[in-house]
Structures are given as C-alpha cells and as structure tokens.
Amino acid sequence: MNALPPARRLRVAIIGGGFSGAAVAWHLAWSHRPAHLSISVIEPRPLLGGGLAYSSKEPAHRVNVPATRMSMAPEDTQHFARWLTDSGELERDADAIWKNGDAYPRRRVFGRYVAEHLAPYLNSGVVHHVEGSATRVTRDASGAGWTVHTPSGPIGADIVVLAATHPQPAIPAALIHLAEAPGFIADPYAPSALAGIGPDASVLIVGSGLTSADMVAELDRRGHCGRILSLSRRGLR
Template identity: 35%
Template sequence: MVRAANKRPTIAIIGAGFSGVLTALHLLSNSDTDSRILLVEKARGFGKGVAYSTRHGAHLLNVRAGNMSAFPDRPGHFIEWVRENQVPMYPGDGNGFVSRADYGRYLQELLAQAATGPGALGRLVLVADDGVSLLPQPGANGFSLITGVGRTYAVDAVVLAVGNFPPDPPPGVAASLLRSPKFHTDPWATGALDRVQTDDPVLLLGTSLTMVDVAISLTDRGHQGPIMALSRRGLLPRRHADPGRPTPPTLPTLSPSLSASLHAVRAAVRAANGAGGGWHEVIDSLRAGTAKYWQNLPAETRQRFVRHLRPWWDVHRHRLAPTIAGRVQEMADQQRLSVVAGRILDLDSDGTSLVLRYRRRGHAHNETAHFAHAINCVGPGGDIARTQDPLLRCLLDQGFAVPDPLRLGLDTDGAGRLRAADGKIVPGLYAVGPIMKGTSWEITAVPDIRQQAKLLATTISEEICSRC
C-alpha cells in the first residue's frame, strides 16, 4: 500500500478534466492544510477531459473567452493568457471564442505551474491510471483506493470529478446494431469518424452541441454527403448575441410554480426586446440564482422541468459561437444538413445500409430513410444507476453512493458531500462538476464549476484538518 509521507493528509481526485484540475489547484493554494493531492486520470490526459481533448481547431468554446478564467476572483486571467500566447480568437476583438483545444492547453499549463511552484514539491502526484475500487480502511478514517494496475493508495478523502459519461443509445436502436462498425456509440472515441466516406449519407441522433461538433468535423474531413440530424423536438442550440447589449429593464422573479416562472421569464424577454436587448440577457440574468432555485424546488417539480422544459432551457442556455452558428446555417442552406423533429421507430441494418423508420413530429404517417453510418450525438449518458464505470459501480454497490432522485448524477448535499444509501453524509467522499447535476443543475460550464471547485476545496481542507 502506498502511504503519504509524514502523515500528510492525502486527497485523491478521480478525473483530471476541468473539475478535477481546478479542485486540485485550489487545494494546493490553500494555506490551511499541507495536503497531498493524487490526481488520477488515464483516459484523456491531465487537464483535458472529454471537452478539451479535441484537436479540431473549429471546435470552439461555447462561452466567450472573457468569461473562461479558471479563477472566479481573477476574471481576466484567461484573456491575459490568450493574448500572451497569441491564441486565435473568433472574432478577435476580445469578446470572441477560442478553440477547446487551446483551452485544454491553458489548463495543462496551470497544472504544470502548480506542480512546479513554491511549496508544491511532493504535494501533487499525477497518477496515470484508473480508480477502480474504494474500500474503507478498517478501524480508521479514510479509504484504500485501488487503481487499474493494482496499486493501492491510503487516502483520507476522495473527490469524484469524473465529468460527463458517454451517451446512451436512443430508444429504437436495434441491440445488434450497437456492435456494428456502422453505428458509432461514442462520437468522441478515437477514430470514431474514420470509416465515414466522402459521399456517405450520415444520420446524427440528437441535435445538441455534440451534433454540431460532429457535423463540422465531418465537413472539415472532406465529407460531402447528406447529413440528417434527428431529435424529438428538432431544436438546435441558439446563437450567442453580439456583446454590449443592454441589461434587461425587468428581471424575472422565479417562484416554485414552473408555469408562473415561465410567465415571468417571457414577460422579461418582451421587456428586454423593447429596450433593444433580448432573451440572451434575460437567461444570463438567471444564472447566479439557478442552483439555489433548483435546490428549493420539490422533487416532482424538478422532474416536470426535466421532462418538459429541459430541451428548451438547454438550447437557450448552452449556445453556439457566432462563427459556428454561421457554419451550421451554411450547411443547412446548401442542403447538406437537415434537422428533423421526430421519433425513432426503429433503426436496424438490412445487410447493406442502415434503415431508419421514424415519424416526424406532428405527422401521422411513418417514413423510411437509408444511411451508411449513424452517430450517437444525444449528449451525456443518463441514468447513473446503469453506469459501468468500475469505481462508481463499487460505490453504488457498497451503498457509499446513490443516484440523485432524478438519476442525473450522484446524490449530494449542496457542498458536494456524497449521501449514502441510508441518507447520511459519507465523511471523506465528495463530488464536483457534472456528476452533481441533480443537486445543482447548473454545474456543467466553466463559470459554474470554477466557483464550486473553490468552495469544495475550502470545505475539504476544513474537514480534513479536523480529522487528521
């Protein structure tokens, strides 16, 4: 078993994407504890995660560079880095968007600086492996973390920063198709698009940001065949507004009633339109209070929101950079991309091509279309109770963790402490980032995660100091 030197408290962070790296940076900068940090990551490399591991320069951030600082108390930090490193920005006026690959490089530089900075010697350990099992240490606080190669680490606390999961296959897809080279279950898997030929007709399941990324990737690889994007509502992410628009004259007041809150938001949008602004500013005004509002909603109201309003919220909240929105529109104008609202009846292979039977929204008759490839773009995986991630499976099976009531992630309190099967907080187990979506809802974008990572680091430092 690997133990920390000098009885220094040891904190393992599982996942080294944005959530994990930021939590590690804040723990390292906390002067109240001399903790040792194990940053555990194998799949994507340290500092990148799924979001920033893309090498495609046309995959842009969906938040302006000016709001992408890793540090909530240093809002200009990323913009300064962009200018110092002469990173391309679209548009290049300081209010633009940079590539996700460049943002991954930014995070990696922050991590490298932290690892070599004053007081960091021996405190940050990069573990290039997977966490696969976690067991309580008999007769003591803390856990034994077991990795994929069989090493065991004695740790005082564990932070789950595992990010989003691969998409689940949509209903209607034949089980035999999931093993076919023509059906691509994970669009971010290495080589996922390599088998798509120039003129192949392609079906994209889903119309969210992932679909946009895949459509642009195909185009930039020289693909010229028709692309059909299908989702239940056929909603595309909206375009970011130009900067500098006025603050809404009326801000909506949200109530426990979803219908009343929706009415208030629509009224605020009408007022904003009259003042020369629009819905963008109204949605942005909700951001600061979204987590608290969500946490105060009854469980059944949250469920109704997810069932009925979530698709509309997502396309207005998670937007496209204007450059990307322009490319999507260009593909539609050229009739290379068609976006269809409809329901899959079944998708299977006839031995030569993929055969889709579907029904358009509002239509009574069924339609059939043939494709060479289908790519699953429905977004992050859903029900966490079905996860096959070995570490999460271990925690769920032992009762150290349970899904939140909506099964969007793990059940936690507002600070990120995990709840066990008996409803009690498990000392030393924490979560950060998208796995807390059921608790905080708005916890998938950098501006939200950076604040949570800072607060969580403070919580962990205080609690570890009291135990060690």
Template identity: 40%
Template structure:
C-alpha cells in the first residue's frame, strides 16, 4: 500500500506514527512537508524558550495508549532547565516538544525499516485527482505520482486581517501578518507602540516575547470582548457529568457545567477540574448537537469556552500581568471600524463594546493574532482551492473547515464521501470542534489508523 500524507506538522507526523505501527510489510508512506522540517510544524518550531506548551507535560505524549512516552523522553535526555516532576505537572518549551516529535518520527521510521519505508519530500502538493485505482498527486513542478490513499494534514491556515476597509492605505511594512515569523516581529523597535489584534494564546506569546526583549513601547491588545485566557492551576480529578445526546443544547450544557462548578467548590475543587472533566467527551457532545444548536454555541458561548478551555501556563501569566500592572500592556474590547495611515505608522478606529463613539488608536505596528482562518471559501492555498474547485471537497456547514464523514473522508460537492481522500486535524473542526490540541489530534489519528488496520500493532518506538 502507498499512502501520501500532505503536511508533516503535528497532525501529519502523528498520523505517520500511528500508521507506521500498523502498515503491512511492503507499504510506503510519502510524507510531504513544504517547509522541509518534519515533526515540529509551525506550532512547535519556535526557538524561544519563553514560548511554552499550554498543556502539562503529563498530557503531551504522542501516543494515546502510551501516556508516559513524552515524560520518559524528557527524563532520559540531558535537557536544560529544571527537572520534570514525577507528576508531569510542568509546562515545557514548545521548541523542545518539536524536537521530541522529530526524534520520535525518526525512531519510528528506523523501527519498521526496511519492511515499511517513508519517503520525505518538500515538494509542494498543489492538487489531487481521484482515479479508479488510486489518487494522483500533482506537484508544483508539474510532476505526478500515484498512491492508494491521501491524508490532508495541512494544519492551521494563517490569520486574515479583520475589517479590511482602509487597510490598503497603511504601509505594509507596518502590518505583521505572521506572528510566528521572527523576521517580521524583528521590525518592531524597543520604543514602538504596538497594537495586537486578538487576545488569545497567540497574542499572549507575542506580548511575552516583546516583554522578554525589553520592549519599552505601549502594547495594546484588541478583541471584541477583551478576554484574556485563564491561567492553568493544579487540578484534581472530577467525574464526567455530561452524557452526549441528553438534552443536546448549549444552554443545557452550560447549566450543568455551572451546577458542577458549584458542587466542586463545596469540596474545595476549582472550576478548572470541572472543565477538564469534559475533555474526553467534548467531541461526542459537539456531534450530538443539531446544526442550529452548534450555530447558537458559536454565536453566544464560543469566546467563553475558549478562555476557560485554552489556558496560559502560570509562568507566562506572571509576565503578562506584570506588564499590565506596570501600565505597559492593556486590553481593549471593541470592533475595528477602519484603518488609516498615521504619522506614528497606522491608526485604527475602534468601536467600543456596547456601542458609542469610536476611539482612535495609533501605533507603529499592528500584529495579527486573530486566530487561524477556518472559512475555506476564503483560503487561497493551492491545494485547498484545487479540492474545492474540482468538487472533491466542500466546506462544512459551519464554515469551520472541510466537510467530512464519520471516517474523516472528504465529502465532495455532490455529497458523496471519498474512500481515498481523508482530512485529519484542524480541517475537521466543524465535525469535531476540539481538534487543535495534541490530545484530540492523537486520538483522531489513532482512530483513523485503527479503522484501516485494526489487527496490527508494532508498539510505540522507544
């Protein structure tokens, strides 16, 4: 069997790891990653030690059925920094986790060779075409090759600038569209005022980096509600309490969560334990919601879920709050109404939350941390455009990614589900909701591999 995995960040790497455990002898994986860096992906390629994982090390194993795999790797290595405690309650640098993924992939390849082989390629895949006996991959250089199955594991798409009116008048030098590009962020001088669009974890990373660089200028983060992520604290186990299918409405879910938080408080247990208890069932709870109820959740509860579910590491929060208390960092709530050039660099018209006269904010630079683009109708990536334009895939009904069936097969424009083209990871957000964090993606990739090869397992690489 010949399989192609397009993308070798966490999703593609994780899919390769699970398949390498199960593929029969003679199989071949084509692993395509246009960056040429296999394993870390964008999320875990950062070299900054202050960019920490937002999940405890104990929960970051690459293998769902081997939960201590990452901890064993940490304990076995001669790594800088404090020792990881036996509990695994530590938030490690993201770049270190990227190294773990790269080394684990290399070990898995060595474990199965030569019976199963992996071919790594940095050639961009710009299209796929289904044939009666396989799938043809089309590369940017015009070359083609035939495989049996394709997994689209392209991860997250870059953010798009909100409210483009007036944006063309702003000097592009002042607009930093990729918050992970050190070259772009390096344009910011230590005394420059900066506006950050978004107040989520990516914005937190940018503020942290600027603070560590000794930035002296004013930093202002903007979002509709002005909510920063909550902070991780030590949690205690809390029993599952929501059953998928029972009163599938966001309002009913919210009431149950609030009831459980009150019960937990009586036992001296914080709300974080209650939210964490939802994790094993989150995808099933989402799937149980009718479409109208999913839309209602997105309209009313999504921001509150995000700030409670996706939290900052404690040491990161300390730095953020120190900058805020010093008056250097502030968060504002409102909607962007327009852009303009200004002597300082740029100006933003911000309509305050609740209405009223707009506020004019000026800065030398704006950094786009609004989050990944999920509306595939607006994404210009060649492979996405090819799949949609050829009718091989369609956007899901919520505009959060590709439409997929229960086996993660891409659903074509005519409503038929493919048995050769699959999507895993963030492109499945509309179907699964929680599918961006390591625990969720490793669960999905394992389920996918087990459906293909239920009776084979070589075990995890040491």
C-alpha cells in the first residue's frame, strides 16, 4: 500500500457486505487516511453488516456465543458488549440474559452494531455501497488491477476481497422427490417458512446444527408443543 504514489487512492472492491465484508471495510477505513483509500462494497441487501447470518428478522434467532466473545475489534473483546449496554438493547430484551449472566442478543442486533460502526465511513464517502451482485471479476489487460462487473456497471480495483456467503444448501438427493410435497420446507429461513406448522404437529428436522437450533427456538416462540425429532449423521447436537 505504501508503494503507491501519494496522489493515488488505493481502490479496494469487497464482494459481499455481510459481517466479513463490512468488517474488512471498517478496519481498512479506520486504519487508513481517507485520501489514500477508496472502498467499494458490492452487496445486494440494502444494509451492510447483516448478511445471511445477522439479518434475520425472527426474534428467536440469537447469537450462539456470549456477546463478550463477539467483537469487530479483536483487541477489544468488550467492544460489542459495551455497545449493547450503551444502546439500551439489553433493557428492551430481557430474554437475552442467560442464567449465568451472559448476554445472547438477537442476531439482527449484531448486524445493526456492525452497520452503525460502518455508517460514518459510508456517510463520508470513504466506503461506497454498490447495491447489487458481482457477476464476474476480470483481470485488467495491464495485469495491474481488476474489474468487478455488476448490473450497475464495472468497478475498477487494485485489490479484490472475496467475502461472499455460502450458497443455500441443496435438498439431499434422498429427499428430492419430496420437494413439492405439502409440509416439506426446503428453505427454513424463508419469510414465514414455519408459520403453517400447527401447534401440535409432529416435526422432523433433518440436521442438528445451528439451523436446527434456530428452528426449535422459532417453533417454541410460535407456541409449538408437538413432537420434534432431529436427525443427525453423527449423533451430535
């Protein structure tokens, strides 16, 4: 970075504006002079910082580690915890406090924390949100830079950071014949995906990871009291 001419702004294109992409943008903007840096974050969602993990509107979806272990600033482990207290978020969400005093806020709250810290750099123009998807990346003819292609036009960059999310899991081959069957939910994070499940319905969850935990928590919030069976290849929860 220091090898660039003084008048030259380093152009950074970040593909993906969830936590990873937003955190990279924040750290770059925070640690460099605005005159030396131009950051473009390509993200189709209207708000940076949430991404797939931290944009859920379901109140039962919470972070899966204590707030004191989540921070945008690695050298300051209380960064998020202080923001939680100062924002009054914990006062509005008594269920966030576990029996041992640890705080587990809603996931969208962590997304808002990231967005609020990035906002000053968006307002100043150091970080630019390109609301769309990157369709491809090509090397410049000179070999000295890159072009990120988006529906709104090409974006030139000296450095490209890939911070895209993983794709939605495909339906397992053994269950593909159920794709159109009533009661089969392929995307549990789709809006109101669980709304049609009756309170006494028997539910089978294929998988026992964090998504499974999210679904159990949401069903509980919706008043479900029927049987829930979770299948796991490894027998772990």
